[in-house]
Amino acid sequence: MSASCGLCDRALELGYLCPGCTLGTAQRLDRMPAMYEALAAFLHPGGRRPELGRTQPVEAPLPIAEPAFNLRGPGGMVGVLEDWRSAMQADREWGQPALTGDTERRITVAARALSMNLDWIASSWPMAGAFAEEMRGLERDVASIVNPPSPSLRLGNCPAVFVDGEVCGAVLRVPHGTAEVVCRWCGHFYPQSTWLSLAAGHLAGEVA
Numbered sequence: 001m002s003a004s005c006g007l008c009d010r011a012l013e014l015g016y017l018c019p020g021c022t023l024g025t026a027q028r029l030d031r032m033p034a035m036y037e038a039l040a041a042f043l044h045p046g047g048r049r050p051e052l053g054r055t056q057p058v059e060a061p062l063p064i065a066e067p068a069f070n071l072r073g074p075g076g077m078v079g080v081l082e083d084w085r086s087a088m089q090a091d092r093e094w095g096q097p098a099l100t101g102d103t104e105r106r107i108t109v110a111a112r113a114l115s116m117n118l119d120w121i122a123s124s125w126p127m128a129g130a131f132a133e134e135m136r137g138l139e140r141d142v143a144s145i146v147n148p149p150s151p152s153l154r155l156g157n158c159p160a161v162f163v164d165g166e167v168c169g170a171v172l173r174v175p176h177g178t179a180e181v182v183c184r185w186c187g188h189f190y191p192q193s194t195w196l197s198l199a200a201g202h203l204a205g206e207v208a
Contacts, residue, residue, distance in 0.1 A: 005021055005129070006021075006129015007025075007129050007132040007133055007136070008020070014123065015124070015128075017121070017122035017128045021122075024136070025118065025132045025136075026115055029111045029112075031139065032111040033104065033107055033108045035077070036071075036072065036077050036103070036104060037104070038142070038146045039068045039072050039142060039145060039146060040068075040072070041146075042146060043068050043069055043072070067145055068145050071145070072103065074103075077107055078107050081106075081110035081111055081114065082097070082099060082106065084114060084131050084134070085097055085110045085113050088125065089113075092120070097110075152173040152174055152175050153174040154172070155172040155174060155190075156171075156172055156198045156199055156200075156201055157201075158172050158183040158188060159198075160183060160188040162186070168185055170185035170186065179192055181195070181198075
């Protein structure tokens, strides 16, 4: 009976996760405690920490950055990991895990328990794909806060014309820290001398 990986849809002879997705999930689980710790620096807007001893009683408290706060809160990382650990143990008929310690400790314990059972999850658990997808999504949510993508400047739309006369029209952006613009759709290169015309929408189309 043929099957497919629940995360990447790669064909499998048996099981629910391919070796590559199993390894990737294991690495994500290993990183969970460090990701939780990294979020602490982003609990206040702009990644600012309150300066100890400098805040006067009459001042309003610093606002909380909700995305980081939610991920570190009861329904965030710890809730996701413990829910999956609970579901895994229930399906293995092991009973429910004990939840003790602070949030950081609970994340470490839940991630380790899931990692230790990853071979069974990948080979025997029908929920493996949904589990791996949520671990990937959780890591992306954290990365979007602690390591956001570099900003890019939008220049306009690619005016290159294909041989059939159709204009490419893909969005052109200047990546942070570079002086090169290449259309990701048609591959046409635009030197800096053309950027003002692109931004103004005045550049005539060239054959892509």
